[in-house]
Amino acid sequence: MADYLVPDWADAALVLIDVQRDFVDGPAAVPGTREAIPAMTAAVAEFRRLGRPVVHIVRSYRPGESDVDLLRRAAVEAGDAVVAPGTPGAEIPPDLLPGPVEFDWDSLRFGAVQQIGAAEYVVYKPRWSAFFRTPLDSLLGDHDVSTVVVAGCNLPNCPRATLFDASELDYRTVLISDATSQVTPARLADLESIGVQLRTADEVVAALAGDELLGSAETLWVELLERVDGDLDRAGGCGDWTVRQLVDHVAGGAQRYAILLDGGSAADTAATRGVDYIGADAVGSFWEQEHRLREAAEHADLSALVDHRAGRRTGASLMHLRLLELTLHSKDLADALGVEWTPPAELVAHLLDVGTPIIEDLRALGLFGPELPAASDHPADRLLAVAGRGA
Numbered sequence: 001m002a003d004y005l006v007p008d009w010a011d012a013a014l015v016l017i018d019v020q021r022d023f024v025d026g027p028a029a030v031p032g033t034r035e036a037i038p039a040m041t042a043a044v045a046e047f048r049r050l051g052r053p054v055v056h057i058v059r060s061y062r063p064g065e066s067d068v069d070l071l072r073r074a075a076v077e078a079g080d081a082v083v084a085p086g087t088p089g090a091e092i093p094p095d096l097l098p099g100p101v102e103f104d105w106d107s108l109r110f111g112a113v114q115q116i117g118a119a120e121y122v123v124y125k126p127r128w129s130a131f132f133r134t135p136l137d138s139l140l141g142d143h144d145v146s147t148v149v150v151a152g153c154n155l156p157n158c159p160r161a162t163l164f165d166a167s168e169l170d171y172r173t174v175l176i177s178d179a180t181s182q183v184t185p186a187r188l189a190d191l192e193s194i195g196v197q198l199r200t201a202d203e204v205v206a207a208l209a210g211d212e213l214l215g216s217a218e219t220l221w222v223e224l225l226e227r228v229d230g231d232l233d234r235a236g237g238c239g240d241w242t243v244r245q246l247v248d249h250v251a252g253g254a255q256r257y258a259i260l261l262d263g264g265s266a267a268d269t270a271a272t273r274g275v276d277y278i279g280a281d282a283v284g285s286f287w288e289q290e291h292r293l294r295e296a297a298e299h300a301d302l303s304a305l306v307d308h309r310a311g312r313r314t315g316a317s318l319m320h321l322r323l324l325e326l327t328l329h330s331k332d333l334a335d336a337l338g339v340e341w342t343p344p345a346e347l348v349a350h351l352l353d354v355g356t357p358i359i360e361d362l363r364a365l366g367l368f369g370p371e372l373p374a375a376s377d378h379p380a381d382r383l384l385a386v387a388g389r390g391a
Contacts, residue, residue, distance in 0.1 A: 017152030022089030032181035
């Protein structure tokens with residue numbers, strides 16, 4: 001059964017709400033906002049690094065105007081100058097920006113989106129929710145966003161209203177709790193009651209980085225799998241396995257790991273072996289099992305020990321093992337197809353760092369052969385050598 005609350009990090013956007021100088025340390029400062037900026041900065045940096053959308057939502061009141069929420073209308077009509085356009089108090093703290101920004105307040109206030117980076121934007125909102133009378137929903141749609149990650153200023157007001165509207169629009173929703181001011185247990189429970197997922201900035205950064213690596217390994221495998229023709233009983237490049245057995249093993253591995261992360265035992269995975277996962281659509285079957293694994297990993301405490309045929313290990317170690325499995329078996333499939341194997345450099349570097357101790361651990365249990373000489377100093381060749389697949 002699909003879990004529609006699990007964040008889809010590959011299609012996530014970060015929405016930062018009302019982080020402006022007047023609300024940080026100015027005359028309308030909201031307690032806790034300044035202290036939350038380091039966590040906001042960490043989240044922004046990771047979204048920006050991955051090229052994922054970042055949207056800065058801002059307020060803007062012209063002294064004397066009336067298009068203001070009722071709470072502040074009388075004060076603004078009387079001349080209060082809070083986050084007034086063109087003033088320093090309306091600006092976003094520079095730590096959160098990709099560089100110097102000249103805000104186009106006139107265009108913003110007329111509903112335009114101001115682009116300030118490759119996938120980074122500023123959007124003006126006239127009321128509490130970032131979706132009310134704004135182009136935010138359209139902007140997110142342009143980027144095929146399915147998951148809205150919210151952080152910023154004053155949880156009970158604008159972040160909360162935005163999360164409720166995001167849920168109404170069928171976005172999966174996440175609140176970065178330590179990157180948001182005015183957080184209390186009761187307010188968090190209120191959001192959890194509508195399906196908002198609570199994460200810290202560190203957890204979001206780790207999830208984004210892990211998603212990137214897993215996505216790289218999955219893509220590496222699928223691009224080769226798509227090249228498999230009808231001859232599934234030829235040599236599969238891995239011992240005496242056929243291509244069919246190799247493909248079934250990789251798809252089944254996702255189901256096995258999902259069972260373990262859900263609290264099952266190694267014995268519970270026995271029924272996943274020898275199953276025909278190819279059917280009429282090998283790629284579709286792979287993604288079906290992989291999505292199940294991703295959902296299990298999102299729900300699991302990856303620091304907890306899970307059962308495994310090679311002994312108990314953490315869920316995080318199990319996910320690193322999945323990266324190894326996809327990467328090394330993609331080499332087997334490339335060999336079977338007679339095509340070049342070109343794993344992403346970032347994936348190989350990660351596996352040389354984190355995967356090597358796992359390989360050594362499994363080698364001691366007889367699950368990997370001895371380390372062999374590397375064909376070259378290239379990182380991919382060194383990874384193969386560590387895994388007992390050198391020249």
